[in-house]
Amino acid sequence: MQPIDAGPLVERLVRAFVEPGLELIDHHGDRGPAVTKFIGRVLFDPSPRIRQLFVDQVDPVEGRYLDALREALPDLDDDTILFGYTSMLTLLAVQQAATFNEVRWHLSADRTADSRDGARNY
Numbered sequence: 001m002q003p004i005d006a007g008p009l010v011e012r013l014v015r016a017f018v019e020p021g022l023e024l025i026d027h028h029g030d031r032g033p034a035v036t037k038f039i040g041r042v043l044f045d046p047s048p049r050i051r052q053l054f055v056d057q058v059d060p061v062e063g064r065y066l067d068a069l070r071e072a073l074p075d076l077d078d079d080t081i082l083f084g085y086t087s088m089l090t091l092l093a094v095q096q097a098a099t100f101n102e103v104r105w106h107l108s109a110d111r112t113a114d115s116r117d118g119a120r121n122y
Helices: 006-022 029-044 048-072 078-096
Strands: none
Touching (some): 029 048, 048 078
8 A cells, every 4th residue: 555645635635624614605606704793703702601512513523534644644733733734724724704905015226016926906
């Protein structure tokens, strides 16, 4: 038997986690932005009660997901896997909560948005 190349498997696992969160807007029509903001804000809510309600809902799936990451990345210790998972969850929650939607980033004087590939309207 040949060892499985973890690269594509890890990529598929990350996509399986991130893409549904990013697609929430599409699945909820006009309510999509409000639904994603709500989920993102629940993740950042400081209330232990609210956070526990969320954990209770996602715990079984989250456990299977972390097990799959452990299997796909056998050379990494649990702390490293949890750090990566938590970082991924945090970035998704920030995006869902629309934390930076109103932020207008400014480029340095020697660089303009037009000079970059895939430039965005800053």
